[in-house]
Amino acid sequence: MPTDTPPTATSPAPGxxxxxxxxxLARVQDPEIHRPITELGMVRSVELDGGRAVVGIDLTVPGCPLKDTLQRDVTAAVAAVPGVDEVVVxxxxxxxxxRAELRSRLRGGAGEPVIPFAQPGSLTRVIAVASGKGGVGKSSVTANLAVAMARQGLSVGVVDADIYGFSLPRMLGADRPPTQVDDMLLPPEANGVKVVSIGQFVAPGxxxxxxxxxxHRALQQFLADVFWGDLDVLLLDLPPGTGDIAISVAQLLPASELVVVTTPQVAAAEVAERAGAVAVQTRQRVIGVVENMSWLEQPDGTRFELFGAGGGARVAESLSRITGTDVPLLGQVxxxxxxxxxGDGGTPVVAANPETAAAQVLTDIAKRLAVRPRGLAGRSLGLSPVGR
Known part of the structure; x- marks a missing residue:
């Protein structure tokens, strides 16, 4: 009589x-690319010796910073399969x-880098956060809006386009550079947000x-050479003013929209109006104004308006008149x-202290921006001209 034990419902046959x-393994995702490792061609082999499973995994690069995470996820997934007693990765x-095949696959078959957000079929909302002058808290607003949107379940990316005054890696807690797969960059993720900044490539100080x-070239590389995946929203933290980067954003991302950050101070509001008015020349849409540093709440509950009052409302009213569209005051922080x-600690306030007044206002602004429908600019309508 045969001595082999027949396969049971919990112990599948070898094949x-x-x-x-x-x-x-198809349910294990690469921690940077966020796609199944089987789809990415990372599973080299699966060998069995009784209940011992030896799994060969090819990393995208030899020094992959998240290889321990990947090894742990693969081990856990295979160990959960009935009939496996030991896992060796x-x-x-x-x-x-x-790697060349992987890059082509991630780029949708395109051999050369393209800016996915500039393609007619892109469904990613691109929001550029601008200010007239520095020191109004534009980067803080950007970081908190990004994390707030991520906490609402959206897939969010951030480009730190403030090349000279980069600060988002610290504010978002992104403490490692992008992983480079030949000429493609995989952005690190921090607090649920993918982020790329020139600050990840230069030495401290x-x-x-x-x-x-x-x-212009740096911004183009951040948009085309980085594999962002399927984003719902891409935020760009622009440098203050209306210089080269603002013009490049309009050229590279014609469907991008603008949010203008100001303080209540009259001088800041006047400069912010000019930053928003540039949208008329670049044919971008201004979708709102955020007033930052609006007041300081006193112990007795009264508000102390250090920088005056009304700047945000004034900018919103002025930009509505200049652009001929409704530009709302999204909120006062x-x-x-x-x-x-x-921000200094690397976890924006919407995640670190969501119950605070500032966090609640910023979360509400993020919700308003997230539900706003995308315009038709830059999108294909799927229509073909018909001759008469």
């Missing part, structure tokens, strides 16, 4: 066990040919001394020590 392991790295053409502390 079925390999299929079950590969099915389990053998890590290798992709060949040049494999090193200034960036570039002129116009280099600024009060002065809050926790907002500054959270």
């Amino acid at each position: 079925g066990l390999e299929e079950a392991i590969r099915a389990a 053998q890590l290798g790295s992709m060949t040049a040919e494999q 090193q200034p960036v001394v570039w002129r116009g053409p280099m600024l 009060p002065l809050d020590v926790s907002l500054r502390e959270a």
Whole structure:
């Protein structure tokens, strides 16, 4: 009589066990690309020796910063398959040919980099956060809006386009540079947000001394050479004013929309109006104004308006008149020590202290922006001209 134990419902036959392991691996996502490792061609082999499973995984690059995470996820997924008693993960790295195939796959078959957000079929909302002058809290607003949207379930990316005054890596807690797969960059994710900044490529304290053409090229690389995946929203933190980067954004991302940040101060509001008015020349849409540092709440509940009052409403009214469209005041963010502390600590206040007044206002602004329908600018209507 045969002595082998017949397969049971919880112990698949050898051929079925390999299929079950590969099915389990299909549920493991690369922690940077956020796609199944089987789809990315990262599973090199699956070998069985009784209940011992040896899985070969090819990393996108030899020094992948998240290889421990990937190894842990693969081990957990395979160990959960009935019939597997031991899991051994053998890590290798992709060949040049494999990486070329991966880049082509991620770019949708395109050999050369393109800006996905500028394509007619793109469904990603692109919102540029602008200000007339520095020091109004534009980067803090950008970081908090990004994290608030991510906490609402959206897929969010941020480009720190303030090349000279980059600060978003610290504010978002992005403490490592992008992973480079040949000429493609995989952005790090922090607080649920993918972020790319020139600050991830320069040594601490090193200034960036570039002129116009280099600024344009840097922005173009951040948009085209980075694999962003399927984003719902892309935020750009623009430098203050109406210089080279603002013009480049309009050229590279013609369907982008603007949010203008100001303080209540009259001088700041006047400059913010000019920053928003540039949208008329670039044919961008201004979708709202955020007033930052609106007041400081006193212990007795009264409001102390350090920088005056009414600046945000004035900018919104002026831009509505200049652009001929409704430009609402999206919200007034009060002065809050926790907002500054959270940004310095790498976890924006909407995540670190969501119950504070500043966090609640910023979360509400993020909700208003998230539900706003995208315009038709730059999108294909699927119509073909018909001759008469």
